[in-house]
Amino acid sequence: MVFQKNNVNVACLKNWYRIERGRQVEENNYEKAGGGGAFLSSSAVAVIGTAALLLSVASVGNFATRAEAAETVEATQGWNPYNISIPTTTEKVSTYYQIATRTGSDATQLYKATFDNGSYKQTAVGSPVSFTYNGIAIDPQTSAMYAAVVKAPSGAKDSAGNPVQTDDFLYVNRTNGKIYDMGTPTGMTHTESFGGFNVAGASNGKLYMTNSGTTSSAGRQQLWTVDLSTGTATSTNLTAGIVMSSDWTYENGFLWGRADANGDLLRVNPSNGQIKSFTLPSNMPSGGNQGGVFTFGNGNLGLVLNHGVTVQLSIGNPENPQPKVIATYKTAPGAGTDGASLIVGPVDLSIQKTADAVTVSPEGLVTWTLKITNESDIPSSGWVVKDDVPEGYTDVKVVDGSGTVEGNQVVFTGGQLDPHESVQVKLSAKAPNTTIEECMVNTADVNGNEDDPNPDNDSDNAKTCDEPGTVVWKKTDEQKKALAGSSWKLSGPNGYSLSITDNDVNDTDKSDGVFNVKGLQWGAYTLKETKAPVGHFIDQTEHAFTVKADTLTIDLDDIINNTMKPGLKVVKTSEPTSGSTVKPGQTVTYKIKATNTGNTVLDPAEVKDDLSGVFDNATYIDGSAKSTAGKAPSVNVSENNLSWSGRIEKGESVTLSYQVKVNENASDGAKLANLVIASGTNPDNPDTPVPSNCTADTAKSDPDCNTVNPIVNPPSGPSVHTGGTVTKADDDGYLIAGGLAVLGLIGTGVAVTLLLKRRSSEQL
Template sequence: MRSLLARACSALAVLTVVTGATAPATASAAPSAPAPAPGAAPRAPFSCAGDILLSAGLETTRLHRGVAVTGGLSFTPIGPPSARYDAIGLNPADRYTYAIRSQGPGWNLLRIDDAGAVTDLGTVGLPTPILGLGAYTAGAFDTAGNFYVAGGSDNLLQRIDVNTRTFTTVTLSQNLGGVDDFTYRGGYLWGVSATGALTRIDPATGTVTVYAAVVPPSVTGYGGAFTYGNGDLGFLDNAGLLRRVSVTDPLTPVFRLLSTQTTVAVSGNVDATSCFVAATDLGVVKTGPATVRPGGTVTYRLRVTNHGPGPSSGWTLTDQIPAGLTDAATTSPGCSVTGGNLSCAGGALAVGAHTDVTVTGTAGPGTPSFVNTANVRGNDPDPNPANDSSTATTRVADLTITKRQEGPATVDPGAKVTYTITVTNDGPLAYTAGDPASITDDLSRVLDDARYNGDARATSGTVRYDNPELFWSGALAPGASATVTFSVTVNARTFGNLKLDNTVVSDIPGSNCPEGSRDARCTTHGKVKAKDKDKAEKPVEDTRKDTAAHTAKGPRD
């Protein structure tokens, strides 16, 4: 029996509907003695309606039936306590659960029915595991009905024929090294050690492959493993957490940690198995605003719907929040946002029923659009994966301002200098009379060497001057522009610093010219020719680039 610390949650094996049976093992075989005739005939097999079966106990073992609920799993006991057993798995051929007795004479094969009643089928003649705890702790069936068990630390895998109660030994290419449980999926057995590394076992050849850091490390270890109806893998952290992992291809796997859920706290000799056979088409539709202004709130609604034909036993919803959408949060039950990822765990969902999840964030600056995709993963086999994902796109408002000084960059005393400011709504939002676009142009650094001519005009909107600032505001449809022009006349004799520096700003979210912007399109730099030698020596060298026009457009949507 594994220690309480190492077995707070344990071996989950599962009935899956993944195609392909395991080829017969070719490793060395150890003959086994025939078992005695089975005991009393069991009652009904398990319905395989998506429950998860958990066995636990110190001196005796009792079966529990679990169901997915919002945020995790809930268990209730079924059947009376019985002799202690371990390494359980559910046989897809007859839908009974089988286990290895962990006390008493020999390593007897047990059969368990849907009421939790245990039938002792007698000894199989298994050898005692050499390494680890000296007991069989990991168990799983393949799709052909072969029952695989192992001690979790040595390099021997036992394949049991539950009908003849005989076994074959498969020698592995390396020790399992702390894999307390494994599960079958796509021709391989999969298990996780306390380090978070995932181990893949080929039961046909005995080849063991280890993939580092697939799940977070665990102080107490991973005691249980199972396969969801859709092929995802579930690994139980003994501390009471369930890690759900997707595998793109068993032969050349790419892993993704989909969710972390809460499980019930249990103690003692713990093991589990689960059963998913009924097809359920879950789909998700994500909706959100088509447009938003920088700094605005974006709210997405994710609707999970069961399209049938069977009821859903549970589901996981994931959504990677796009970069630039800050302060992402959710108040939906069973959901959390961690490290920019939304993760939700939901319970049963009847045919035709739906549930909604919302997540909000703030549109940060400098992002032209947010493309956001949500994915739903049902616990049950899904006949229509095409509707398992949904994408919403939100464009961010964009206002481009360009200012230029007409004519040469250096002008004579007494010359007239004309400025042109172009304001363009790059969309997608319209600026209206009630919510207009606007700019402010502070002429302070020009008026020490020139005077405003009072001739500001605009092609649309309203322009006004309040010394020393020029203001414009107006409606702009997406794609429309407004042009503002005005002029100054350079002083003939009295000068300031001989520089005509001028910057336009806008407090409209999405503008390229906010206060403090370094966008060259927002500023013009002009100079006044010195009238005499004394004046020519006084101005301080300006290290900024002199230019008369800044009309080049920067990066755009």
């Protein structure tokens, strides 16, 4: 056997091996560049330190030891009963191994494994041997792999033809898979009665080995310590009644494993055999029995679960462990696992973090790029990046790279990174939906599989400001005077919709007619008025704008509302024309023309004609009421009126017409007199009266609003002779006959000048 002395100028080495046994594994289950197999509980693991080999017996386990490459010394200085030639080969990158024993066969195969973007791949090393061995470990001084024989059938031999029996120690050539028997350490009790050693850990030249199961069972109460320099073994009693781990690994002066019974983390003090347990964090993957345990070069533990998951676990202070899950890896499922790692290091990894935008919209998408670089001259076997996206960001996703998302935490895992090589991963999230500017710092950390001599570059951050947009505008009339009371609808990206009324909660500027709306996410918007200020036309324009990084405040300037100027002009006429006399039996035609003289629609416009001065002496001709627009006017004889209501567009007119017939008994000197009143409503400003020329106050004085037609009905009997003049009645209603009128008096023939006094029924 060849051992090595420590050399502080040479990189640290660590090997990880995995043992599988207890089931048949087909050769094609272990691909040359990947794959996996089933690993069962009877495998053994050993961890070796600087000067001695420590073995522990349990069902299956992974363990790792730290060492530094060293100069070669003579094999005779260490325990090497068969004087085996042990090559002092080293690795340029941290390397991982495992072994498997196939069901139905005692043959054991060595495999080489590597971490690769969230998983690991296996490649067979050499050919399987014909018996079962376990408890593999690597001497950190020599990089040599050791193991223990779990089950050796009669006549079993090693690769050199030497006989092999249960509990013998083995040297395993990790470059070709050949094994060499080294015999049983002096002072170690033979364990064939309980199946051989199958759990081990090593450090500082000592190999610690136990058997899996409960420490109170026969053959399982002791921790064996083997000094590799002399090949002698001593034992220490373990805390009784503990269900042991399937594997041990050595780190910071303790052996670490995971209890087969309840999954707790176990810590063994190898100096006194004391075992303590610690609860693992709640995010520890559930399901599957515990398999191998090993140590990463960074001091974290590797817990291999048989259902296909390997967990990287930090323990913090070994005197007061605070376990935390750092990362998880996809692993080939199996009934048991076992391993060790050869770590080359230290390796300096750095990380740089950038965001695709310094300023982002509320609910806008942010993409971060993480660049991981190997700053050293030796490769890294793998790395983990953890990024805790700040609270408030949502929809966190992995964009590029092998990563997992839990809440707002993203964990990326990567494989080998060659010297001065870089790799990038990306993640994204939606920014908070906020109405105020808010800047957040997002930090990412890289953790390599190996020790890192420069922690200052293991963390980096990117600042992203969630800066919303703002839109401002002013509502004015034609003279640029601010107008109060308008309402608006703002529509934007992703179905965004906001109703705004002058000086409400969404308008942060409390000046009348001046608007300021904040908190807009980036994107395209349209603004449209839904209610105009009183007395003004609504603005029909859709005002479009876009909020973006270089245009965060948009000023739409003055948005003008034209003043409403409604108006209604009515002209009433008659045929014969107003002022002309009519006689009994004559037909009179009336027309009312209503014109919209304003700049607004009138809806409705209403016309009411008072016919009380008509129906006293005339009769409505049924069916004569007509309209040039809308429905025909309604004539109510009992209430002595005609009415019409309808819509008149701006600039348009409607003409109403109807006819009456002067009554035969109409008194001479009576008249047909009517009065029309018209009004309109501006639907955009219904509370403000529309100016009209024919109102209750103006209709009597405006000739366009009334007509008068006197009735002439000569009396029957003697006629008035020529030479007289009939004049209009005076204020008292009298008619005076001027000149001499000679009347023939019936029966007397007397001619007299007669003053007739007649009371007019109504004043003309």
